[in-house]
Amino acid sequence: MTSVLSATNLTVAYGGRSVLRDVSLEMRRGEVVAILGANGSGKSTLIRACLGLVPLATGDVTLFGVARRSFRQWWRLGYVPQRVGATSGVPATVGEVVSSGRLARRGLLRLARAVDHAAVERSLGAVGLADRVADPVATLSGGQQQRTLIARALAGEPEVLILDEPTAGVDAASQEAFADALRQFTAAGGTVLLVAHELGPLEPLVSRAVVLHHGAIVHDGAVPAPAGHHAQPHHDHVHPHAPADPGGIWGAA
Amino acid sequence: MLRALAGALVVGLATPALGIYLVQRRLSLIGDGIGHVALTGVGLGLLLQTSPVLTAVAVAATAAVAMELVRERGRTSGDVALAILFYGGIAGGVALVQVSTQHSNANLLSYLFGSLLTTTQTDLIAIAVLSAAVFAVCLFGRPWLFAVCQDEEYARVSGLPVRALNLTLAVTTAVTVTVAMRAVGLLLVSALMVVPVATAQQFTRGFNTTMYVSMALGFVAAGTGVVISASSDTSPGATIVLVAIGMFITVTLATAVARAARRHLPSSTAPQPEPPEVVLEL
Numbered sequence: 150m151t152s153v154l155s156a157t158n159l160t161v162a163y164g165g166r167s168v169l170r171d172v173s174l175e176m177r178r179g180e181v182v183a184i185l186g187a188n189g190s191g192k193s194t195l196i197r198a199c200l201g202l203v204p205l206a207t208g209d210v211t212l213f214g215v216a217r218r219s220f221r222q223w224w225r226l227g228y229v230p231q232r233v234g235a236t237s238g239v240p241a242t243v244g245e246v247v248s249s250g251r252l253a254r255r256g257l258l259r260l261a262r263a264v265d266h267a268a269v270e271r272s273l274g275a276v277g278l279a280d281r282v283a284d285p286v287a288t289l290s291g292g293q294q295q296r297t298l299i300a301r302a303l304a305g306e307p308e309v310l311i312l313d314e315p316t317a318g319v320d321a322a323s324q325e326a327f328a329d330a331l332r333q334f335t336a337a338g339g340t341v342l343l344v345a346h347e348l349g350p351l352e353p354l355v356s357r358a359v360v361l362h363h364g365a366i367v368h369d370g371a372v373p374a375p376a377g378h379h380a381q382p383h384h385d386h387v388h389p390h391a392p393a394d395p396g397g398i399w400g401a402a
Numbered sequence: 403m404l405r406a407l408a409g410a411l412v413v414g415l416a417t418p419a420l421g422i423y424l425v426q427r428r429l430s431l432i433g434d435g436i437g438h439v440a441l442t443g444v445g446l447g448l449l450l451q452t453s454p455v456l457t458a459v460a461v462a463a464t465a466a467v468a469m470e471l472v473r474e475r476g477r478t479s480g481d482v483a484l485a486i487l488f489y490g491g492i493a494g495g496v497a498l499v500q501v502s503t504q505h506s507n508a509n510l511l512s513y514l515f516g517s518l519l520t521t522t523q524t525d526l527i528a529i530a531v532l533s534a535a536v537f538a539v540c541l542f543g544r545p546w547l548f549a550v551c552q553d554e555e556y557a558r559v560s561g562l563p564v565r566a567l568n569l570t571l572a573v574t575t576a577v578t579v580t581v582a583m584r585a586v587g588l589l590l591v592s593a594l595m596v597v598p599v600a601t602a603q604q605f606t607r608g609f610n611t612t613m614y615v616s617m618a619l620g621f622v623a624a625g626t627g628v629v630i631s632a633s634s635d636t637s638p639g640a641t642i643v644l645v646a647i648g649m650f651i652t653v654t655l656a657t658a659v660a661r662a663a664r665r666h667l668p669s670s671t672a673p674q675p676e677p678p679e680v681v682l683e684l
Contacts, residue, residue: 242607245609
């Protein structure tokens with residue numbers, strides 16, 4: 150089994166406060182790894198550090214056996230950022246956002262070909278948004294916007310999906326659609342690294358759990374059983390809502 | 403007059419094509435800042451007795467690149483650095499222009515608020531060539547510029563040359579500012595970049611359509627503005643901007659009315675209520 154991602158002795162500090170302390174993580178092809186932990190435990194920072202979005206104080210990252218600084222085959226990764234919305238200052242359709250995920254494969258200044266359009270269509274189908282392709286992203290629910298970002302990552306036909314809190318604040322229908330898309334992806338041999346606060350319907354898919362606590366790994370292995378009131382059958386997790394996003398510069402979208 | 407009209411129409415078409423990326427990135431006011439700095443370039447050109455347009459492009463592009471590098475660092479102190487750059491740009495420009503002309507400041511006003519009616523054949527060629535460059539970048543580079551302005555971190559993880567794209571956008575902004583300087587003046591450039599986009603996005607659904615519609619709106623505003631200014635003897639630059647703002651207000655009211663009318667009509671296409679995202683524990 151080949152190494153997909155290897156992080157050794159990562160330390161990340163924001164303004165003198167260390168967020169990750171000497172964390173090492175190895176991920177192999179075909180694994181579905183969930184990074185779990187409380188808010189502020191450094192989960193998101195860990196994957197952002199692996200992708201080079203956060204500067205490292207110490208440590209090394211290799212992707213597919215290549216040092217990250219010299220890694221160029223970014224189309225092999227599909228990244229789904231933690232995002233409350235997928236909107237920006239100008240309206241964009243679902244199709245337009247998802248198409249931008251194809252650029253990693255398409256190369257600079259090349260026109261889109263039939264294979265590119267087909268990949269965009271397939272990835273929209275995989276998350277159950279095929280009928281929303283011409284709708285503005287801003288009119289979608291939070292969960293549908295999250296699925297749009299997942300479709301964007303899938304459009305590049307990656308070997309590895311890296312997802313930052315894909316299910317946070319997502320409605321049940323979207324969680325199911327997302328679990329389906331992930332099941333298809335792993336069944337086809339895909340590797341997944343996901344950050345989650347709780348696994349929900351994803352739990353059966355996860356092959357390994359890494360638990361972070363205060364910036365250090367405290368568990369690496371089977372998915373731990375939920376504890377305390379989280380374990381009660383009728384426990385509903387409540388996420389705070391982020392502030393509403395103003396549609397445009399004038400507040401109208 | 404015909405030259406003035408032709409110049410205005412090209413500018414009206416080009417400025418929203420670039421402005422849409424600035425609006426997308428929520429940097430609507432950056433064009434204003436670059437306009438301020440371009441004035442120093444104009445002063446420098448007049449002082450050295452070379453083409454003020456060329457020196458304005460050079461100085462504005464340098465400033466735009468510097469601003470992009472400050473923005474990339476994401477420091478809060480960058481905000482103050484930008485403010486100093488903007489005010490230094492306009493103060494330096496005013497001083498340099500006055501040193502070089504010495505007689506009157508009619509010249510200064512023509513750069514600050516535009517002077518379409520004095521457009522020469524050479525000016526028109528410069529406008530056409532620079533606008534062609536702006537169109538080429540904004541239209542052919544659209545998928546990549548869209549990706550970077552939509553989600554910069556995602557673009558980085560996609561392996562896109564994010565810094566090169568950002569710098570391209572910065573330099574193109576500087577070129578657009580200088581092109582539009584003739585038509586509406588450095589102080590009103592930003593209006594032509596932003597107002598047609600703000601108007602279009604009230605009724606468009608996607609990025610591409612917003613781009614085309616805003617270009618059309620910019621074109622119409624520029625043409626109408628020049629015609630009105632000729633008959634009413636007002637400054638063409640200011641008139642163009644007033645027409646663009648008039649269109650914005652009209653569209654805002656029209657969409658509000660349309661939305662209200664739709665709400666009162668019983669309709670089978672009413673949007674389904676969203677499924678609840680959270681269940682509150684009571």
